Amino acid sequence: MAITYRRGNDVDLDQVIELYRSCTLATRRPLDDRTIAQQMLTHGNLVITAWDGELLVAISRSLTDFGYVCYLADLAVRDSHQRLGLGLDLIKRTRAELGPRAMIVLIAAPQAVDYYPKIGFTRHDSAWILKAGEPLAE
Numbered sequence: 339m340a341i342t343y344r345r346g347n348d349v350d351l352d353q354v355i356e357l358y359r360s361c362t363l364a365t366r367r368p369l370d371d372r373t374i375a376q377q378m379l380t381h382g383n384l385v386i387t388a389w390d391g392e393l394l395v396a397i398s399r400s401l402t403d404f405g406y407v408c409y410l411a412d413l414a415v416r417d418s419h420q421r422l423g424l425g426l427d428l429i430k431r432t433r434a435e436l437g438p439r440a441m442i443v444l445i446a447a448p449q450a451v452d453y454y455p456k457i458g459f460t461r462h463d464s465a466w467i468l469k470a471g472e473p474l475a476e
Contacts, residue, residue: 341395341424343431347385351376353394362449363414384408386431388415388424395419398428405437410444426457 355375358364368374378399379385388396396415402408410432415424433442445465446454455461468474 340390341422341427342389343427344387344389345385345431345435347379347382347399349379349385349387349394349397351379354379354397357394357397357416358412358414360416360418361414361420362447363412366447367412378411382411384432384435386428386435388419388428390419396424396428398432400432400442402436402440404435404440406440408432408436408440408442410442413444413450425453429457 351372355369358367358369367378382399382401384398384400384402384404386398387394394416396419397412398410399412400408400410410429413425413428415428429442436442442459443462444454444459445467
């Protein structure tokens, strides 16, 4: 299997949606709303994809300032291509695009909680989420 990698968010939305549906990430992303799904792809300013021929098999979608922090919003690997090192390769390639002092921050999917410490990530207990529609306390 010859995997090739590409940088950029000029990827067909249907291919991305199909990839997400081929792994566990689909249950936690609003793929039924094409407008939001397109915004997720369009506004990710560091997107790296992995391809097995013409088949999109993995994606890392990040939001970053390239100097201080990179939020790795999505790391999706097609179920059929897991355990081949594609996720690790995508993280390495993401990191290579960042400045030398930039850190990577992510929220792990429940199925991936044990994966990230194995590849060198450190747990951080002070992350907070304010979901859409939830009020801020005055």
